[in-house]
Amino acid sequence: MPKYLLLKHYRGGPEPHHPFPPMDQWAPEDVEAHMAFLHHVSELLEKNGEFVDGQALTQTQTWVRYGGPDAAPVTTDGTLPETSDLVAGWYMVDVESRDRAIELAAYISSEPGPGGEPLYEWIDVREVMSDAPSHET
Amino acid sequence: MSDQPLDEGALRALVPRVLASLVRRGEDFDAAEDALQEALLEALRVWPESPPRDPRAWLTTVAVRRLVDARRSEAARTRREETTYAEPQPGATEEGDDTLVLLFCCCHPDLSPASQVALTLRAVGGLTTRQIADAFYVPEATMAQRISRAKRALQGRRLDRPGDLAVVLRALYLIYTAGHAGRVDLALEAIRLARQLTLATQEPEARGLLALMLLNHARLPARRDAQGRIVPLDRQDRGRWDTREIAEGVRVLQSALALQTDEQRPGRYQVEAAIAALHDDAACAEETDWPQILCWYDDLIALTADSVHQDPAAVLGRAVAVGHAVGAAAGLRETDRVRDVLGDHHRWHAVRGHLYELAGDLPAAGAAYADAARRATDLAERDHLVRLAARARAGAPRSPNC
Numbered sequence: 001m002p003k004y005l006l007l008k009h010y011r012g013g014p015e016p017h018h019p020f021p022p023m024d025q026w027a028p029e030d031v032e033a034h035m036a037f038l039h040h041v042s043e044l045l046e047k048n049g050e051f052v053d054g055q056a057l058t059q060t061q062t063w064v065r066y067g068g069p070d071a072a073p074v075t076t077d078g079t080l081p082e083t084s085d086l087v088a089g090w091y092m093v094d095v096e097s098r099d100r101a102i103e104l105a106a107y108i109s110s111e112p113g114p115g116g117e118p119l120y121e122w123i124d125v126r127e128v129m130s131d132a133p134s135h136e137t
Numbered sequence: 138m139s140d141q142p143l144d145e146g147a148l149r150a151l152v153p154r155v156l157a158s159l160v161r162r163g164e165d166f167d168a169a170e171d172a173l174q175e176a177l178l179e180a181l182r183v184w185p186e187s188p189p190r191d192p193r194a195w196l197t198t199v200a201v202r203r204l205v206d207a208r209r210s211e212a213a214r215t216r217r218e219e220t221t222y223a224e225p226q227p228g229a230t231e232e233g234d235d236t237l238v239l240l241f242c243c244c245h246p247d248l249s250p251a252s253q254v255a256l257t258l259r260a261v262g263g264l265t266t267r268q269i270a271d272a273f274y275v276p277e278a279t280m281a282q283r284i285s286r287a288k289r290a291l292q293g294r295r296l297d298r299p300g301d302l303a304v305v306l307r308a309l310y311l312i313y314t315a316g317h318a319g320r321v322d323l324a325l326e327a328i329r330l331a332r333q334l335t336l337a338t339q340e341p342e343a344r345g346l347l348a349l350m351l352l353n354h355a356r357l358p359a360r361r362d363a364q365g366r367i368v369p370l371d372r373q374d375r376g377r378w379d380t381r382e383i384a385e386g387v388r389v390l391q392s393a394l395a396l397q398t399d400e401q402r403p404g405r406y407q408v409e410a411a412i413a414a415l416h417d418d419a420a421c422a423e424e425t426d427w428p429q430i431l432c433w434y435d436d437l438i439a440l441t442a443d444s445v446h447q448d449p450a451a452v453l454g455r456a457v458a459v460g461h462a463v464g465a466a467a468g469l470r471e472t473d474r475v476r477d478v479l480g481d482h483h484r485w486h487a488v489r490g491h492l493y494e495l496a497g498d499l500p501a502a503g504a505a506y507a508d509a510a511r512r513a514t515d516l517a518e519r520d521h522l523v524r525l526a527a528r529a530r531a532g533a534p535r536s537p538n539c
Contacts (some may be wrong), residue, residue, distance in 0.1 A: 022507070023523050023527070024503065024507035024510060024523050024526035024527055024530065025373050025507075025526075025527070025530055026527055027527065027531055028524065028527045028528045029532050031523060031524055031527045032524070032528075033522075035520055036364070039364070039365075048354065056519075058512075058513070058514055059511055059512075060512075070215065
């Protein structure tokens with residue numbers, strides 16, 4: 001069965017379906033509904049036998065590269081830290097098909113936002129390369 | 138000394154005693170630990186059918202046999218002369234001494250804190266590598282490597298001398314704070330180890346650490362609601378606190394403080410335990426004795442010469458106490474002292490949010506909580522801070538709970 005990463009972003013991706021403020025500016029009950037939905041997604045994936053992993057990332061992004069011999073690593077926030085993609089977290093799922101992965105991503109994207117309306121958030125769906133053992137050597 | 142098969146807890150309690158006796162007779166720590174692990178596996182296989190009359194002696198005998206086997210095969214392989222080993226130390230040793238010897242081994246100052254923790258859980262706590270890996274959410278192979286590297290690092294060190302108790306205490310506290318979410322409750326494990334340590338040493342700080350753990354652990358049942366959401370101290374259902382644990386914590390703390398003299402002031406674990414005890418003692422949040430908590434915080438920051446840089450967390454904790462005992466504005470001024478040191482840390486902003494809320498400035502509280510949420514590194518805490526920010530921005534003050 002193929003594995004997929006369903007990535008959520010703090011920013012980046014296609015033009016949003018509609019603009020919405022950061023969650024700390026939502027009505028408290030909308031915040032609760034949103035968090036309850038994400039909790040429910042994890043439970044659902046586990047119950048379906050599709051859940052592999054789910055992680056959230058902090059918002060701090062640091063680009064690092066080798067600094068050369070005897071030099072410290074070179075770090076930067078990026079050239080356009082305000083507009084570049086910033087991953088917020090992911091679900092990894094193990095599913096029957098690509099269609100199923102897209103169905104799940106769309107379901108996640110229906111998460112409730114301000115006023116209980118769906119966020120229509122873009123979810124980035126990426127297939128994980130399989131690592132099947134080679135029997136040829 | 139029973140014909141009943143041992144339960145897991147009793148079996149694990151034997152681990153440090155057998156291991157310590159092997160180390161005492163001059164065996165290499167690394168090899169002795171391996172041999173004991175093999176003996177334990179053997180025990181799990183054999184004992185259900187034929188339980189030993191003396192489990193400790195059985196484990197020691199089997200482990201020694203394994204050591205001899207390993208040495209023989211190594212000698213054969215390398216064609217080296219078998220070295221002579223020290224005679225066993227005569228006389229029975231105290232169980233407490235054994236624990237202490239092993240803790241000093243596992244918490245050798247040359248090891249990294251992560252290695253100290255892993256080795257302590259295995260060699261003193263008797264947990265399997267699998268259990269330790271689960272507790273820290275890392276693959277078993279990773280934890281196995283961490284443990285064997287730690288043991289290799291100890292090779293050739295003299296392990297029969299007193300070590301650094303402060304390092305042991307810090308490692309146990311790390312185990313305590315590592316969390317309770319995994320399949321192994323590390324907080325309970327740390328309490329068990331700290332209790333063993335207090336049997337082995339009279340040092341007041343060991344008791345202070347045990348008291349601190351007990352007094353915080355007592356509140357654990359009230360710290361999350363049914364949905365797993367964080368419930369802050371001032372909103373907790375105090376009826377769910379473990380009064381038995383609180384009573385024990387207070388008793389242990391008092392016994393530690395009784396050992397203090399004018400020359401030897403209480404150390405940081407005792408001071409932090411005293412603060413925890415004052416929180417535990419309040420029937421509701423409004424009855425918290427903030428002036429006395431502030432006094433203990435004064436003691437805490439007096440323990441370091443430059444508390445702003447050496448112990449900024451204590452300065453921040455004290456700012457909360459100032460906010461309640463003196464006033465929110467005074468508390469906020471105290472947080473300014475550590476702005477340069479902790480300004481990137483979520484807790485600094487969370488404390489500011491709390492103090493703004495105390496001052497009745499809800500917009501500022503909302504902004505501070507949002508800043509805190511953006512910097513949080515724990516998911517449950519991040520969600521909690523987002524909720525606080527949303528609530529403050531919606532203009533909903535938090536109501537008292539008594």
